[in-house]
Amino acid sequence: MDIFDIAKLAGVSRKTVQRVLNDSPQVRTETRERILKIMEEHQYQPNVSARRLVKKKTHTIGLFIIQDPGKDRIYSDDLFYSVVIGAVINACSLRGYKVLVTMAEVDNPSPVLKLYREKSIDAGIIISWSSVQSIVDEILSANFLVGVFDQNNLTHRTSSIPMPVLENEASAMEATRHLLQLGHEEIGIITGDQDNPAAVERLNGYQKALKEAGIRVKPEYIYTGRFVEESGRDAVHHWIRQGDLPSAIFCSNDHIAFGALKALKEAGRDVPRDVSLIGFDNILLTEYTSPALSTMNVPRVEMAVALVEELIQRVEGEPYETMSPFQATLVIRNSCLEKKA
Amino acid sequence: MDIFDIAKLAGVSRKTVQRVLNDSPQVRTETRERILKIMEEHQYQPNVSARRLVKKKTHTIGLFIIQDPGKDRIYSDDLFYSVVIGAVINACSLRGYKVLVTMAEVDNPSPVLKLYREKSIDAGIIISWSSVQSIVDEILSANFLVGVFDQNNLTHRTSSIPMPVLENEASAMEATRHLLQLGHEEIGIITGDQDNPAAVERLNGYQKALKEAGIRVKPEYIYTGRFVEESGRDAVHHWIRQGDLPSAIFCSNDHIAFGALKALKEAGRDVPRDVSLIGFDNILLTEYTSPALSTMNVPRVEMAVALVEELIQRVEGEPYETMSPFQATLVIRNSCLEKKA
DNA sequence: CTGAAAGCGCTTACAG
DNA sequence: CTGAAAGCGCTTACAG
Numbered sequence: 001m002d003i004f005d006i007a008k009l010a011g012v013s014r015k016t017v018q019r020v021l022n023d024s025p026q027v028r029t030e031t032r033e034r035i036l037k038i039m040e041e042h043q044y045q046p047n048v049s050a051r052r053l054v055k056k057k058t059h060t061i062g063l064f065i066i067q068d069p070g071k072d073r074i075y076s077d078d079l080f081y082s083v084v085i086g087a088v089i090n091a092c093s094l095r096g097y098k099v100l101v102t103m104a105e106v107d108n109p110s111p112v113l114k115l116y117r118e119k120s121i122d123a124g125i126i127i128s129w130s131s132v133q134s135i136v137d138e139i140l141s142a143n144f145l146v147g148v149f150d151q152n153n154l155t156h157r158t159s160s161i162p163m164p165v166l167e168n169e170a171s172a173m174e175a176t177r178h179l180l181q182l183g184h185e186e187i188g189i190i191t192g193d194q195d196n197p198a199a200v201e202r203l204n205g206y207q208k209a210l211k212e213a214g215i216r217v218k219p220e221y222i223y224t225g226r227f228v229e230e231s232g233r234d235a236v237h238h239w240i241r242q243g244d245l246p247s248a249i250f251c252s253n254d255h256i257a258f259g260a261l262k263a264l265k266e267a268g269r270d271v272p273r274d275v276s277l278i279g280f281d282n283i284l285l286t287e288y289t290s291p292a293l294s295t296m297n298v299p300r301v302e303m304a305v306a307l308v309e310e311l312i313q314r315v316e317g318e319p320y321e322t323m324s325p326f327q328a329t330l331v332i333r334n335s336c337l338e339k340k341a
Numbered sequence: 342m343d344i345f346d347i348a349k350l351a352g353v354s355r356k357t358v359q360r361v362l363n364d365s366p367q368v369r370t371e372t373r374e375r376i377l378k379i380m381e382e383h384q385y386q387p388n389v390s391a392r393r394l395v396k397k398k399t400h401t402i403g404l405f406i407i408q409d410p411g412k413d414r415i416y417s418d419d420l421f422y423s424v425v426i427g428a429v430i431n432a433c434s435l436r437g438y439k440v441l442v443t444m445a446e447v448d449n450p451s452p453v454l455k456l457y458r459e460k461s462i463d464a465g466i467i468i469s470w471s472s473v474q475s476i477v478d479e480i481l482s483a484n485f486l487v488g489v490f491d492q493n494n495l496t497h498r499t500s501s502i503p504m505p506v507l508e509n510e511a512s513a514m515e516a517t518r519h520l521l522q523l524g525h526e527e528i529g530i531i532t533g534d535q536d537n538p539a540a541v542e543r544l545n546g547y548q549k550a551l552k553e554a555g556i557r558v559k560p561e562y563i564y565t566g567r568f569v570e571e572s573g574r575d576a577v578h579h580w581i582r583q584g585d586l587p588s589a590i591f592c593s594n595d596h597i598a599f600g601a602l603k604a605l606k607e608a609g610r611d612v613p614r615d616v617s618l619i620g621f622d623n624i625l626l627t628e629y630t631s632p633a634l635s636t637m638n639v640p641r642v643e644m645a646v647a648l649v650e651e652l653i654q655r656v657e658g659e660p661y662e663t664m665s666p667f668q669a670t671l672v673i674r675n676s677c678l679e680k681k682a
Numbered sequence: 683c684t685g686a687a688a689g690c691g692c693t694t695a696c697a698g
Numbered sequence: 699c700t701g702a703a704a705g706c707g708c709t710t711a712c713a714g
Contacts, residue, residue, distance in 0.1 A: 002691055013701060018693075026699075043483065045458035049399070050691035052390040054706045063442075065430075075427025079625065082423045086416025089406075089442055093452075098461065101404075101430055101442050111434075117386035119707095120439065142384065258629065265631065284420065285629055288599060290606065343707055354685060359709075367683070391707035394690045460691095685714080690707105698701080 001042050009042075010035045021046060052119070060098045061311065062121035063088055066128035066135065068106045074127065075103075079283040080300075081127055084149055087304035088125060095312050097122075109135040116144040122315045125307065128153050136161065147311040149304065152198050162310040164303035164323050168198045171328035172205025172250070173212075175278050175296050178330055179248040180213045183339035184276060188221040188246030190235040190256045196227070202252050202280065221246050225256060232259025240267055247275060247339055254279035254286050257293055261335070272337035282331055291334035298328050342383050350383075351376045362387060393460070401439045402652065403462035404429055407469035407476065409447045415468065416444075420624040421641075422468055425490055428645035429466060436653050438463075450476040457485040463656045466648065469494050477502065488652040490645065493539050503651040505644035505664050509539045512669035513546025513591070514553075516619050516637050519671055520589040521554045524680035525617060528556075529587030531576040531597045533568040540568070543593045543621065562587050566597060573600025581608055588616060588680055595620035595627050598634055602676070613678035623672055632675035639669050 003021075007014040012031065019027045020035045027035075038044075052058050063085065065074050072078045074085075089099045100121055104111050106128065112135060115121050123145035126132050132153045139146045140160060147162035148154055157163065179187050189206045192199030207217050223238060225231025232251060236259075239245040251257035257279035264271050271277050271291060279286060279295035286293040306323045313320035344362075348355045353372065360368045361376045368376075379385075393399050404426065406415050413419045415426075430440045441462055445452050447469065453476065456462050464486035467473050473494045480487045481501060488503035489495055498504065520528050530547045533540030548558050564579060566572025573592060577600075580586040592598035598620035605612050612618050612632060620627060620636035627634040647664040654661035 004691085014692095015700065015702095022693095043454075043458055045455055045460075047394070047691050048459045048461050049390045049393040050706085051693075052706090053388070053394055053691085053708085054693045056706080058390070060441075073427075075430075076424050077625075078423075082419075083417050086406075086414075086444070089416070089444055093444065099442050100401075101440050103427070103430055103434065113384075114386055117384055118389045119386075120389050262631065284418070285626065288626055288629065290603065290631070345707085355708095356684065356686095363709095388707050391690085392709075394692085394707085395709045397690080683714105685712105687712085688710090690709085693706085694704090696701105696703085698699105 001044055003046065006035065006038055006042070006044055009038050056119070058120060058122050059096060060100055060121045061088075061092050061308070062112070062115050062124035063099050063101045064112050064124050064126045064128075064135075065101065065103045066106050066109070066126055066130060066132050067103055068128065068130035071129040074129070078129070079285055080281060081149075083284075084127060084300050084304045087301040088127075088149075088308055091305045091308035092312070095308065097312060106130045106132065106135070109138060113138060113142065116142065123147070123311050125149060125311065126153065131155060145311065145314055147307050149307060152196050159322065162307055162314065162322070164307050165325045166198070166298060166303070167325045167327050168201035169205040169208070171296050172202035172252075172280070173209040174328070174330055175250050175280065176206045176209035177213075178294070178332075179250065179276060179278060179336065180209065180215070182248070182276065182336055184246075184248035185215055185339070186218075186221065186246045186248070187215075188223065188235070188239065188249045190223045190225045190231055190249060190251050190260065192225065192227040192252040192256070194224060199227070199252055206250055220244060225252070227253050227255060229255045229259035229262075232256040232261070233263040234259075236260050236263035236267065245269070245275065248336070249275060249277050251277060251279045254281045254283045254293060254295055257295070257335075258285065258289060261289060261293070272335050273340075276336040278336055280328065286331075286333065294333045294335045295331050296328035297331045299326050302326065342385055344387065347376065347379055347383070347385055350379050397460070399439075399461060399463050400437060401441055401462045402429075402433050402649070403453070403456050403465035404440050404442045405453050405465050405467045405469075405476075406442065406444045407447050407450070407467055407471060407473050408444055409469070409471035412470040415470070419470070420626055421622060422490075424625075425468060425641050425645045428642040429468075429490075429649055432646045432649035433653070436649065438653060447471045447473065447476070450479060454479060454483065457483065464488070464652050466490060466652065467494065472496060486652065486655055488648050490648060493537050500663065503648055503655065503663070505648050506666045507539070507639060507644070508666045508668050509542035510546040510549070512637050513543035513593075513621070514550040515669070515671055516591050516621065517547045517550035518554075519635070519673075520591065520617060520619060520677065521550065521556070523589070523617065523677055525587075525589035526556055526680070527559075527562065527587045527589070529562040529564065529576070529580065529590045531564045531566045531572055531590060531592050531601065533566065533593040533597070535565060537568070540593055547591055561585060566593075568594050568596060570596045570600035570603075573597040573602070574604040575600075577601050577604035577608065586610070586616065589677070590616060590618050592618060592620045595622045595624045595634060595636055598636070598676075599626065599630060602630060602634070613676050614681075617677040617680075619677055621669065627672075627674065635674045635676045636672050637669035638672045640667050643667065
């Protein structure tokens with residue numbers, strides 16, 4: 001069943017059928033409807049491969065999940081990106097694009113390049129916990145189009161790569177201000193990996209908020225950790241050992257907050273009565289801990305949608321403007337309380 | 342840069358290049374290597390659309406995420422399927438297949454049918470929390486190939502649909518036996534939705550295990566719930582109100598167990614000291630609750646891999662055998678303890 | 683064993 | 699406005 005068969009059945013030329021497919025106006029309504037009915041009856045759908053071959057467009061976006069043996073595996077350990085993946089797929093679909101999902105290892109990006117070269121995709125989006133600078137450089141130097149979801153995956157930004165930007169500093173300020181407003185003055189921070197720009201920016205935001213409130217930044221209250229649970233535990237143990245546990249802690253991500261929460265409980269400290277805890281990211285888990293964790297919600301869906309929008313606009317050669325930066329917003333649950341008198 | 346250009350550069354006929362692409366033996370090693378080198382230098386990859394057009398094979402599997410407004414949304418609320426999705430993608434990739442991921446609503450499967458009709462995919466796999474019987478029937482009656490991940494999505498099974506089968510009854514028996522072995526005799530069960538076959542099978546397994554141990558099945562200890570947290574809470578509240586709380590509870594899935602855990606805590610009962618709790622599924626959350634939840638691990642990755650294998654074998658017209666059934670295995674964490682003397 | 687030709691199912695540019 | 703032809707980049711069946 002091809003376009004020619006439809007034409008024969010309808011008693012018109014192939015061209016007329018083509019016009020119907022293209023929503024071209026120059027077909028009489030009557031004829032158009034007859035043709036549409038025949039297509040419907042025969043479940044006709046134009047062959048995608050044939051169309052792609054001549055149009056040189058695939059209407060397909062490659063979603064590259066770049067795994068790193070050393071990090072959380074997206075799709076198994078990871079609780080942050082599944083929402084993003086879903087949002088990307090939905091957003092593409094709304095724009096009439098299909099999504100080809102591929103997993104690749106960070107040190108072997110050749111499957112990704114292959115997809116571009118064999119013309120399976122028009123553009124790609126990278127999701128990863130690692131630096132993907134080298135992959136991106138390769139894609140760019142081959143003159144293909146790629147977007148990156150997370151600004152921390154790249155060491156140098158460039159306008160040629162669509163990428164949503166999260167204002168980490170301002171968001172961290174907001175988290176810290178929340179603790180300040182509850183009357184806390186002894187506020188600690190457990191930072192993320194210091195080679196990660198987001199970690200540094202969040203630390204800066206914390207410091208700014210304290211200064212803004214006229215509170216001295218106490219170096220002892222800055223615990224340099226990594227973006228993992230273990231750092232939360234370590235920090236709490238450290239502070240308890242020093243006999244100087246802050247009354248509120250800003251955890252640079254939710255995983256750190258889980259670690260801190262567990263360690264505090266084990267040490268017989270109640271959250272939030274003895275210590276207030278706030279996280280960052282708002283991963284799904286935060287609703288399930290007890291107490292449920294207050295945190296900063298990263299607008300992952302909006303960021304994903306904006307990324308897809310800009311990428312597709314570029315693919316289609318439409319005018320586009322780079323996305324405006326995103327802010328995380330405070331989600332108040334049950335892990336923060338007013339400072340005890 | 343097409344196959345003809347490569348041929349010209351190598352000074353051979355197009356046919357010879359073709360032979361190299363097909364790994365055909367009848368090309369002199371010397372010539373083959375020269376051609377391969379030229380392809381490499383020019384980053385040549387045969388155009389996928391052209392090849393598909395003539396081969397009438399896409400080497401692509403459609404992964405259909407069928408959402409239901411009334412249920413958990415896969416990719417946002419769901420903690421069970423992300424592992425499955427990852428496994429499907431990986432397994433396909435190992436077999437040289439691409440994966441086109443599509444979301445559709447349970448009451449509007451037409452985007453799914455379209456993918457088959459326009460020849461974007463060779464076969465599909467359905468992942469869903471709902472019944473997809475009508476979609477599957479439509480696909481089958483149009484003579485396309487589809488696999489279903491979860492046996493509960495279908496009301497009648499048929500050998501024409503590849504589908505991994507989990508032995509719910511035997512697995513539930515094992516969970517119950519674990520509680521029995523810890524010396525518990527007052528063992529309750531919180532069931533899942535009774536219109537869900539898995540829920541019924543798990544209930545049967547629970548009853549069988551008790552009988553096997555010579556313990557009377559006490560109707561009061563069977564709480565008919567649904568596969569959601571709320572049922573866990575409700576059951577605990579109910580039993581406490583009745584003044585007859587079991588000393589151990591088999592929760593028909595992990596979400597129920599979370600609900601039970603929370604309600605028990607709120608009621609001042611310690612898990613596992615006062616009440617032992619075991620779940621089912623082993624979703625990611627189970628490691629994060631306190632105490633961490635003992636549960637039955639559903640071998641989702643193995644099931645996904647087997648499903649992909651069988652599906653691709655069918656696509657390729659290879660001989661295949663239907664998968665053998667799968668068993669959940671006990672994962673012991675910290676939510677079960679020996680019965681107090 | 684090699685080469686020239688036809689064909690996959692569309693789209694598009696070009697005559698009539 | 700309509701129709702016949704060429705072409706997208708491959709593969710395959712068919713002569714030589």
